[in-house]
Amino acid sequence: MRPELIMLAPDNIEATAATQIRTKIHEDVVKIYTKDMEDGAIFPPVDVFAEEGSERYVLADGFHRHRAYVNVGAEEIPCHLRRGTLHDALIFALGANETHGLRRSNADKRLAVKMALKDPEISQLSLREIGDICRVSHTTVATIRNELHLEEQAENPDPSDHNPDGERPEDADDEDKAVTREATQAEVETREVQKACDLVKALPYSGQDALERLEITQDLIADLEYVSAWCTDAVISYRRSQRR
Numbered sequence: 001m002r003p004e005l006i007m008l009a010p011d012n013i014e015a016t017a018a019t020q021i022r023t024k025i026h027e028d029v030v031k032i033y034t035k036d037m038e039d040g041a042i043f044p045p046v047d048v049f050a051e052e053g054s055e056r057y058v059l060a061d062g063f064h065r066h067r068a069y070v071n072v073g074a075e076e077i078p079c080h081l082r083r084g085t086l087h088d089a090l091i092f093a094l095g096a097n098e099t100h101g102l103r104r105s106n107a108d109k110r111l112a113v114k115m116a117l118k119d120p121e122i123s124q125l126s127l128r129e130i131g132d133i134c135r136v137s138h139t140t141v142a143t144i145r146n147e148l149h150l151e152e153q154a155e156n157p158d159p160s161d162h163n164p165d166g167e168r169p170e171d172a173d174d175e176d177k178a179v180t181r182e183a184t185q186a187e188v189e190t191r192e193v194q195k196a197c198d199l200v201k202a203l204p205y206s207g208q209d210a211l212e213r214l215e216i217t218q219d220l221i222a223d224l225e226y227v228s229a230w231c232t233d234a235v236i237s238y239r240r241s242q243r244r
Helices: 027-038 063-071 086-094 106-118 127-134 138-155 172-177 185-202 207-213 218-243
Strands: 004-008 046-050 057-061 077-083
Touching: 027 063, 046 086, 057 063, 057 077, 057 086, 063 077, 077 086, 086 106, 086 127, 106 127, 106 138, 106 185, 127 138
Parallel strands: 046 077
Antiparallel strands: 004 077, 046 057
């Protein structure tokens, strides 16, 4: 069903964190959008969800555009109205901006998958179904699910695993006081690339065998060609920098 095009006042659009899939709002992008709007640029409608008969309009996609409209003092914002619950809005938001607008960073994709895995209903789906919702591969979903499981074990360790008597070790208090710094964006993205490389290296086949083992599509071929060019360029640039 095609969404209905309506006009809503900015204050009537609920920009909630429950459907904000990005790790942050990029203020530089908001400034660019704001300037373009002031110059008369026409932007695509934002996407909002509302249950039948409800006047609660939840923003599912278009947070940067919404902020820019507010900045220019717009009285109304063009919206694609989709009928559905807050949960429907979340499912829509999890895969938004994959093919348009400000593309999602690796960190944004990771956040989407984490939110999906923490949702009671979505988490019960298969890895491929979750991947389809978040617009990522099922292997990415599996990797992040394993990470969350390890994080949960680290946050809630079983004392009996280390101490049969169930007593806290003498240095437990010191461990509790340990503070770990938040990873930088560069570190997060580097880990993403490394994990992707590790997954590929773990495959026991390549070349012609891959054609028989994988579901090869034109989209996958395009992705492989892009990744190959990206990696080759990175390696060449690195080697050049080492010769200086």
